[in-house]
Amino acid sequence: MKKKGVNRRDFLRLSATVGAGAILIPETTASSLSKNTSNAAVNQFPVRTLGKTGIRIPILSMGVMRADNPNLLRAAYNSGIFHFDTAHGYQNGRNEEMVGTFFEGKPRDSYFIGTKVKFDYPLKDNFEQDLNEKLTLSLKRLKMDYVDIFYAHAYSTTEEIGDSRVVEALKKIKEEGKCRFLGFSTHAHKPEQIDAAVEAGIYDVILLSYNFKLHNLPETDAAIERAAKAGIGLVAMKTMTGGTEDADGKKKINAQACLRWAWNNEHITTAIPGFTNYDELDECLAAAGDSCLTDADKEYIAGLAEKEMMFCQQCGECKKQCPEKLPIPDIMRAYMYTYGYKYSQLSKETLAELNLPQDLCSSCDSCKVKCPSGFNVGEKIAAITPVMQVPNEFLT
Ligand code: SF4
Ligand code: SF4
Numbered sequence: 362m363k364k365k366g367v368n369r370r371d372f373l374r375l376s377a378t379v380g381a382g383a384i385l386i387p388e389t390t391a392s393s394l395s396k397n398t399s400n401a402a403v404n405q406f407p408v409r410t411l412g413k414t415g416i417r418i419p420i421l422s423m424g425v426m427r428a429d430n431p432n433l434l435r436a437a438y439n440s441g442i443f444h445f446d447t448a449h450g451y452q453n454g455r456n457e458e459m460v461g462t463f464f465e466g467k468p469r470d471s472y473f474i475g476t477k478v479k480f481d482y483p484l485k486d487n488f489e490q491d492l493n494e495k496l497t498l499s500l501k502r503l504k505m506d507y508v509d510i511f512y513a514h515a516y517s518t519t520e521e522i523g524d525s526r527v528v529e530a531l532k533k534i535k536e537e538g539k540c541r542f543l544g545f546s547t548h549a550h551k552p553e554q555i556d557a558a559v560e561a562g563i564y565d566v567i568l569l570s571y572n573f574k575l576h577n578l579p580e581t582d583a584a585i586e587r588a589a590k591a592g593i594g595l596v597a598m599k600t601m602t603g604g605t606e607d608a609d610g611k612k613k614i615n616a617q618a619c620l621r622w623a624w625n626n627e628h629i630t631t632a633i634p635g636f637t638n639y640d641e642l643d644e645c646l647a648a649a650g651d652s653c654l655t656d657a658d659k660e661y662i663a664g665l666a667e668k669e670m671m672f673c674q675q676c677g678e679c680k681k682q683c684p685e686k687l688p689i690p691d692i693m694r695a696y697m698y699t700y701g702y703k704y705s706q707l708s709k710e711t712l713a714e715l716n717l718p719q720d721l722c723s724s725c726d727s728c729k730v731k732c733p734s735g736f737n738v739g740e741k742i743a744a745i746t747p748v749m750q751v752p753n754e755f756l757t
Contacts, residue, residue, distance in 0.1 A: 406421055406650070407419070407624075409629075411594035411596075411631070412566065412589065412593045413565060413592030413594075414541070414565050416509075418443050418444045418631050419631065420624050421620070421631065421632065422444035423444070423446065423633060423636070424633035424636075425460055425635075426451050427703075429452065429455070429456075431462065433636070433638065433639065433642065436642055437642060438472065440642070440646055443471075444509075446568070446633045447475070448476055448478075449476060451707075454498070457503050460474065461503035464503075473509045474510070475508065475568070478496055478499065479514035480492055480513070482517070482518060482521040484524070488526065488530070507541060508540050510543070510544050510566050511542070511544070512543075512544040512546050512566070513527065513544075513545040514545075516546070518549075522557040523557055528561060535563075544596075545558070545568070547567070549675050550674060550675045552581050553584075554567075555569070555581075555584035555588045558593060559587060559593065566593065566594040567593055567594075567595055568596045569597065570598055571599070571623050571626070571629060572619065573602075573622050596629075596632070600623040601616055601619045601620075602614065602670040603670065603671035603672040603673075603697040604672075604702060605641070616644045616648065617647055617648040617651075621658050622658060622662055671696075671701035673694060673697065673734065673736065674734055675693075676690075678731075678733055679738055682729050683729065684724050685721075687721070687742075689730065689738055691711060691715055692746070693736065695712045696708070696744065696745040705748050705756040705757050706753060708745060709748050709751070709756060712748065721746060727739065728740075728742075
């Protein structure tokens, strides 16, 4: 394709009309912020269609979750990233506020926003009121009348996906115009959740963990294919297996190889890496500019197959073994946020939601859990739970 300058509106028009493959993204103004973004080759992103929504978006999106610098958001936007993912709970609402302040006044069709609200399951009596109050607050923080995707945040069970109260509440939100599309996110790594979404019939998008460490990858890929055929858009998170470094914190993860591996599945519409600085953004842009999985990528990924990473499979085997029936998979996710993402505030928030007992693990002289992924669960719990006592101002 011949190179030419296009503005973001042109980009959106183009992205709605061109077929699969690379399209040109506007010349960036972010070169002073992000060293590689002035490189036109980097800014040629393939676009894919987000299921039955018909919206075509670049394969690279931004998970804003940990970012707290609006200039990084600007660099991403000016680099051609179109889809930005946040949530009601991120940074106690400051994440949505930053996104709202940045996009205020920008053409509404020049960006695509997803946000999420979490609720307890089994549902409480005030579930719908609480859900709507949180969404209203999210829209206020975002300074928007609607979000493009509204996600139920972090479903852990299959039942809640098709629960009639959940389905009715979500449908009402869409009918009232507070969102264009509905979705849910999940950390549970359960292919049956994907099938339940197809059956429920109301979900346009699923945001799910997708990386080469998934223990049930063949089953997940098969369910993803069924969902894609049913018109559901698939958005990938945790493509880098839950951190920027290996489990010892010694070796940097090859972000480009990880992203290319995820994009190699044609049914993954886009990925939302949570870059927090310009170097990480540049890595992601470089991957999107050259998105075909290489032999070197395959070799790198094969070399990690047997290595312990930050990525807990959420398989739940530990819960069966633990005499205190602790929510270990969630605690491991909190561990990953601090030691993988370097985001200890989110660990504290995650642990606070779990209502853990004060005398955690007091019934054991040594941890009884034999994790199939080789996690030393007792050590990890001891390393992460003290974060609950640390004042927020000292946390990253
Ligand atoms: S800690 Fe181990 S056993 Fe527990 S959910 Fe994670 S991978 Fe499975
Ligand atoms: S030490 Fe291990 S087995 Fe014992 S309560 Fe804690 S997590 Fe459960």
